[in-house]
Amino acid sequence: MKRRLLLTFAAALLVAQGASAQQVIRLSTTTSTENSGLLAYLLPAFEARTNSKVHVISVGTGKALELSKNGDVDVTLVHARPAEDKFVAEGWGVDRRDVMYNDFIVVGPAADPSGIKGGKDVLAAFRKLAAGPAKFISRGDNSGTDIMEKAYWKQVGTQPPGAQYVSAGLGMGEVLNMAGEIGGYTLTDRATYGVYQAKTGLALMVEGDPRMFNPYGIIATNPAKHPGVNYKGARQLIEWMTSPEGQAKIAQFRPAGQQLFFPSAKTDLSALEPGK
Structure with a gap:
């Protein structure tokens, strides 16, 4: 009985340690990625692969960039290219990548x-x-x-x-x-x-x-401006969203059979072919 209790306690401890090791990534994004259901479709695959939990804040692009500028999020996914370029040029964001368009x-x-x-x-x-x-x-x-x-x-x-x-x-x-x-x-x-x-x-x-034309970009909050942000997690999300796997998932998101977003990251486009 004592041995069984010890094994149960050890198993519970391992579960607790595994849960505590899960990283949190804060993402600000536009209402279009949330309202369309795209993020609910995409993020579970990323979270499972990286033992992460992405907390999504869905607002307009201006507010999404402001949240990143203030260090309130780790990464932002938006669609206003001139504003994105200005944001990066001013040093608030880094590692901007094209993700998709509609x-x-x-x-x-x-x-x-x-x-x-x-x-x-x-x-x-x-x-x-x-x-x-x-x-x-x-x-x-x-x-x-x-x-x-x-x-x-x-x-x-x-x-x-x-x-x-x-x-x-x-x-x-x-x-x-x-x-x-x-x-x-x-x-x-x-x-x-x-x-x-x-x-x-x-x-x-x-x-x-x-x-x-409506392009979307993903940008990490600059850790030099906000050392407390989860830059590692932001980079993981950026790399996954622009990877062949992430790009293929975007292409496969077709509610009611209609493709709503088209991948645009510079990646191996053969991964987006049907059946791959």
Whole structure:
């Protein structure tokens, strides 16, 4: 009996030691990677391989970069290339790598009161939206999507007037829900729209403009600025996300059979071929 108790205690101790050895990696990221279900699909494989637990903070790109700048996270996954380059140039982030891409699209009510459906020119569509009768719902949260949207308005030199322009200050999923409820238009990443399309009833209006290209990058928080960050864990996540295994997992993420993200890391592309 005593020997059995000792064995039970030893086994419990080993389990406890194994649990305590699990590293925590703090990741700030955009709402699109979270709302789409991509991270829930990807991270378990990485966590099992590295005995890690990734704590995800899902916010807009601006806030995600700010969390890294403040040393509140170890690594960030975002989609606003000019802001990312500035972040790295200022020394807040290191080891930036391309991960994947998709595209932005304009969506709106099926009745299309502004008459933009089927267009391939996002600026022409935005001019019509500025003059049209329906409301436009903006993220208004300094996210990558919000930054891109405001760049379009700047290029066309106008935007919807007064109450026709709604700055929501919300994540992409919530903005899509709002647009669906009030019959408005919005700019969205294709991945989040794919998840919310059925529940919002919004229709795809404009796609295919090269100006709507949407690349994602992953960046480690600079340990020289914040010595307390888990730089080792950040590097492990970066290396895995951009490895043939990680890139293949991204390509295989196809809810309802539709590919929402396309791998873009410089890796052995043969690993992404079907059946591998």
